[in-house]
Amino acid sequence: MRAGSLIRVLLVALLLAAIATAVAIFVPWLPDQASKEGERIDFVFWFVTAVCIAIFSVVASLSVYSLIKFRAKPDDDSDGPPVHGHTGIEITWTVIPLILVIAMIVVSSVALAQNDRDPSNSMRVEVLGQQFAWLVAYPPDGAAEDMDGFICFNRGPDNAIEVAERCKTSPNLVLPLDQPVRLHLTARDVIHSFWVPEFRQKQDAVPGLKTELTVTPTKIGNYPFICTELCGLGHALMRTRAIVMQQSEFEAWRQRGAR
Amino acid sequence: MTVTVDEHGAPEAHAPSPAPRRGWRHYLLGPGWIRVLWMTPLFFGIGFGIVVGIRALAGWDPVIFWDAIIVVGALTAAPIGFLAGLGAFDYWLAWAFGQPTRPEDHSGHGARRWTDYFRINTDHKVIGIQYVTTTIFFFLAGGLMAMLVRAELARPEADFVDPQTYNELFSVHASLMIFLFVIPAFAGLANYVLPLMIGAPDMAFPKLNALSYWLLPIAGIMMLASFFFPGFGAGWTNYTPLSVEQPFGNVFFSMAVQWAGASSIMTALNFLVTIITMRAPGMTFWRMPLLVWANFTTSLLVVIATPFIAGSQFFVMFDKVMHTNFFDIGQGGYPLGYQHIFWFYSHPAVYIMILPGFGIVSEVISTMSRKPIFGYRLMALSLVAILMLGFSVWAHHMFVAGMAPWLRIPMMITTLLIAVPTGIKVFSWLATTWEGKINFSTPMLWALGFVSQFVIGGLSGIYLGAVPIDIHASDTYFIVAHIHYVLLGGSLFTIFAGIYYWFPKMTGRMYNEQLGKLHFWLTFLAVNATFFPMHIIGIQGMPRRVYTYDPQFGNWNMFISISAFVLGASFLIFVYNMVVSWARGPRAPANPWRGQTLEWQVSSPPPLFNFDEIPQVVGNPYEYGVPGAKHAVFNGDREVVEERETVRT
Numbered sequence: 090m091r092a093g094s095l096i097r098v099l100l101v102a103l104l105l106a107a108i109a110t111a112v113a114i115f116v117p118w119l120p121d122q123a124s125k126e127g128e129r130i131d132f133v134f135w136f137v138t139a140v141c142i143a144i145f146s147v148v149a150s151l152s153v154y155s156l157i158k159f160r161a162k163p164d165d166d167s168d169g170p171p172v173h174g175h176t177g178i179e180i181t182w183t184v185i186p187l188i189l190v191i192a193m194i195v196v197s198s199v200a201l202a203q204n205d206r207d208p209s210n211s212m213r214v215e216v217l218g219q220q221f222a223w224l225v226a227y228p229p230d231g232a233a234e235d236m237d238g239f240i241c242f243n244r245g246p247d248n249a250i251e252v253a254e255r256c257k258t259s260p261n262l263v264l265p266l267d268q269p270v271r272l273h274l275t276a277r278d279v280i281h282s283f284w285v286p287e288f289r290q291k292q293d294a295v296p297g298l299k300t301e302l303t304v305t306p307t308k309i310g311n312y313p314f315i316c317t318e319l320c321g322l323g324h325a326l327m328r329t330r331a332i333v334m335q336q337s338e339f340e341a342w343r344q345r346g347a348r
Numbered sequence: 349m350t351v352t353v354d355e356h357g358a359p360e361a362h363a364p365s366p367a368p369r370r371g372w373r374h375y376l377l378g379p380g381w382i383r384v385l386w387m388t389p390l391f392f393g394i395g396f397g398i399v400v401g402i403r404a405l406a407g408w409d410p411v412i413f414w415d416a417i418i419v420v421g422a423l424t425a426a427p428i429g430f431l432a433g434l435g436a437f438d439y440w441l442a443w444a445f446g447q448p449t450r451p452e453d454h455s456g457h458g459a460r461r462w463t464d465y466f467r468i469n470t471d472h473k474v475i476g477i478q479y480v481t482t483t484i485f486f487f488l489a490g491g492l493m494a495m496l497v498r499a500e501l502a503r504p505e506a507d508f509v510d511p512q513t514y515n516e517l518f519s520v521h522a523s524l525m526i527f528l529f530v531i532p533a534f535a536g537l538a539n540y541v542l543p544l545m546i547g548a549p550d551m552a553f554p555k556l557n558a559l560s561y562w563l564l565p566i567a568g569i570m571m572l573a574s575f576f577f578p579g580f581g582a583g584w585t586n587y588t589p590l591s592v593e594q595p596f597g598n599v600f601f602s603m604a605v606q607w608a609g610a611s612s613i614m615t616a617l618n619f620l621v622t623i624i625t626m627r628a629p630g631m632t633f634w635r636m637p638l639l640v641w642a643n644f645t646t647s648l649l650v651v652i653a654t655p656f657i658a659g660s661q662f663f664v665m666f667d668k669v670m671h672t673n674f675f676d677i678g679q680g681g682y683p684l685g686y687q688h689i690f691w692f693y694s695h696p697a698v699y700i701m702i703l704p705g706f707g708i709v710s711e712v713i714s715t716m717s718r719k720p721i722f723g724y725r726l727m728a729l730s731l732v733a734i735l736m737l738g739f740s741v742w743a744h745h746m747f748v749a750g751m752a753p754w755l756r757i758p759m760m761i762t763t764l765l766i767a768v769p770t771g772i773k774v775f776s777w778l779a780t781t782w783e784g785k786i787n788f789s790t791p792m793l794w795a796l797g798f799v800s801q802f803v804i805g806g807l808s809g810i811y812l813g814a815v816p817i818d819i820h821a822s823d824t825y826f827i828v829a830h831i832h833y834v835l836l837g838g839s840l841f842t843i844f845a846g847i848y849y850w851f852p853k854m855t856g857r858m859y860n861e862q863l864g865k866l867h868f869w870l871t872f873l874a875v876n877a878t879f880f881p882m883h884i885i886g887i888q889g890m891p892r893r894v895y896t897y898d899p900q901f902g903n904w905n906m907f908i909s910i911s912a913f914v915l916g917a918s919f920l921i922f923v924y925n926m927v928v929s930w931a932r933g934p935r936a937p938a939n940p941w942r943g944q945t946l947e948w949q950v951s952s953p954p955p956l957f958n959f960d961e962i963p964q965v966v967g968n969p970y971e972y973g974v975p976g977a978k979h980a981v982f983n984g985d986r987e988v989v990e991e992r993e994t995v996r997t
Binding site for chain 1: 506511512515581582583587589590593676677678683684717718719720722723724725726748749750753756757760761764765767768771772774775776778779781782783784785786787788796799800803807810811813814815816817819820822823824884887888889891892893894895896897898942971972973974977
């Protein structure tokens with residue numbers, strides 16, 4: 090490639106990178122961020138976005154330049170130069186993506202490992218998905234798990250899940266600010282999926298299994314709490330709220346109407 | 349060398365007309381639609397008898413149990429009766445029973461009139477056209493369902509269809525597009541082109557080829573019929589336990605997948621044997637066009653992976669109809685087992701749905717840029733790399749499913765690694781256009797459009813491969829955007845590139861170039877207007893598979909729905925162009941694109957058995973710009989080439 094065309098391709102690449110960056114910044118992509126785990130997920134999101142903008146502007150500028158510059162004249166029936174390949178170039182475009190991919194794997198793995206931890210001071214909350222509503226249960230301190238690993242959801246005589254009376258229950262997810270929470274999820278009938286977009290965290294609730302998820306709310310607010318796994322006719326309506334409040338307020342709420 | 353239609357004549361010149369028909373016995377008992385009309389109910393009756401007989405002998409109540417009768421009689425026995433009536437098994441049965449088999453009078457080859465497309469035909473060229481037209485029919489049916497889905501989603505409230513119908517619409521839409529359009533459309537194009545490209549007179553097993561085509565309409569009709577037995581509304585993924593608790597119509601999907609899967613497997617075996625054993629002299633593996641390489645790797649994927657989805661759907665059906673408990677943990681099953689088996693097919697399936705497209709695009713870009721494909725060997729090897737890696741990434745669909753958390757890391761590594769061979773292909777296509785003489789004909793527009801859409805779909809795939817982002821984006825409209833960029837902007841665009849590219853070869857007529865370009869630009873703009881905003885609303889918090897949603901996404905959804913209707917309308921241009929051009933288009937020359945691969949060295953359409961003399965392959969398939977180079981020679985001009993080779997050495 091001659092220097093002149095290289096400069097032109099670079100200019101196109103810079104222009105496209107600027108447009109892509111503008112799309113990334115000015116379009117409101119991510120919803121509000123309200124959890125510590127969300128901060129790490131957002132970091133991965135923007136890291137991958139930066140890599141993708143780089144790849145996009147290189148690929149797009151080369152194609153735009155090539156397609157404009159090398160279009161055949163209407164009556165030109167000749168062939169292009171018989172270039173069959175170039176080992177150096179081929180190695181380059183194998184190795185550079187490989188390095189970028191490894192970087193993204195490392196960043197993602199670190200964020201995932203941190204988000205998956207169950208901190209020692211975490212508060213336990215149990216979540217039951219059922220057609221078509223969520224049931225959130227707050228076990229009393231120091232209570233023991235049953236064989237299935239739950240405190241609040243026990244198997245009755247007909248194998249159906251019963252909610253223990255000693256647990257406070259709520260249709261909404263109510264959480265105290267800045268307190269790491271370990272969610273223990275299961276489902277009564279079919280698979281459901283826990284998602285609060287502002288927390289970024291998502292986890293399926295599977296009948297017969299226990300799945301876990303850590304959330305540390307960092308912002309007071311009232312957020313949508315949605316089922317994201319198709320669970321039947323009422324799937325679209327299976328949405329409630331996740332409410333984050335001050336510690337003291339939360340304690341008061343928890344005592345109110347406790348069974 | 350070029351051979352025109354005039355020199356070779358139409359197919360009828362080669363084959364004697366079938367024997368004159370003799371009376372009512374022939375009409376009733378000979379293979380054909382009249383025999384279908386009585387054999388299909390007969391076989392249904394046999395299935396009915398088996399079920400009722402067993403239940404009566406065992407003393408089960410009720411004796412007439414319709415769930416089992418429909419599965420055994422209507423979904424298993426009746427289709428076999430249909431195939432038998434049509435004559436799919438005639439040759440094998442006659443052979444097995446020691447009866448005289450029908451002599452090879454070539455009457456099963458070629459199409460003399462339009463009705464020949466509606467019978468068992470063993471000509472790969474006829475079967476290829478049967479495949480392509482059938483799959484376009486189901487594409488339009490599936491597209492209509494997408495229009496209804498978008499009509500419901502135009503406004504946030506539930507105001508158009510009821511929830512059950514809505515769930516069935518998107519489930520059947522996806523099933524038709526995957527099993528009745530993308531996968532078989534590629535099989536159809538390759539059916540037509542691949543034997544020509546390797547210099548073979550037909551596929552290795554022509555009768556099997558005919559059978560595998562006729563399994564398709566059975567599968568498609570079953571999926572459509574699920575609407576009348578509500579309902580198949582668990583999504584095409586059909587996750588348990590939801591699928592087991594669905595109404596009875598769900599078994600229509602389970603069984604349709606068996607028929608479509610059997611069709612895929614037979615075709616893939618046929619391709620493998622054809623490619624391995626029927627290449628023309630001189631056609632080494634490293635001289636095969638990339639389309640042949642692509643179908644070779646795809647066929648390996650199909651043969652290895654498809655039995656897994658067949659198994660997973662049998663398990664679901666057994667759980668549903670026979671009350672087994674493969675996936676109920678309370679009864680010793682494992683709920684995530686379904687997802688593992690299902691995705692062990694369905695992830696390789698996305699490569700089944702894109703590798704043949706890679707092959708088509710390689711052909712088109714090289715020919716239309718007038719340059720050899722850049723890095724041919726690496727292009728072939730990257731297909732093999734995708735084939736191998738493709739089997740090690742299935743659980744990236746399950747990052748939030750509740751499987752062992754550590755399993756997400758190896759799955760993320762393989763998932764992101766697969767971006768490397770895919771990137772190699774994109775870079776090689778771009779390098780092929782570099783310094784070329786690019787001819788922006790309709791097939792080239794579709795091929796380049798594919799590359800651009802596939803880059804966007806590939807980049808959103810990187811987001812989804814990174815586990816933390818996938819945890820946020822999983823099961824949202826971001827996923828819907830991603831799959832449509834790779835399957836619609838990806839696979840569909842390559843199918844259109846292939847249809848326009850080989851339309852002159854398949855029909856012997858040219859399509860209308862202006863309408864082709866209009867079709868492309870309208871579709872291209874509408875695809876991006878429809879699917880790009882889905883990234884945004886998905887990331888912002890709109891889950892998929894809902895008929896009503898948060899009003900904050902109302903404006904975007906209205907915009908998406910209007911774009912989707914434009915997208916739907918754009919295909920009417922395509923249908924009009926194909927129908928009118930096939931009937932009245934100008935005659936196509938043998939080699940309108942000045943291509944070097946073998947299918948362009950014979951007339952349009954090709955002679956009955958493709959080659960009147962076996963071609964001798966003497967070089968690579970993409971020798972554009974190399975003075976005097978040829979991919980293959982026929983007897984007539986062999987001396988010329990030998991001369992050239994002497995000069996070279």
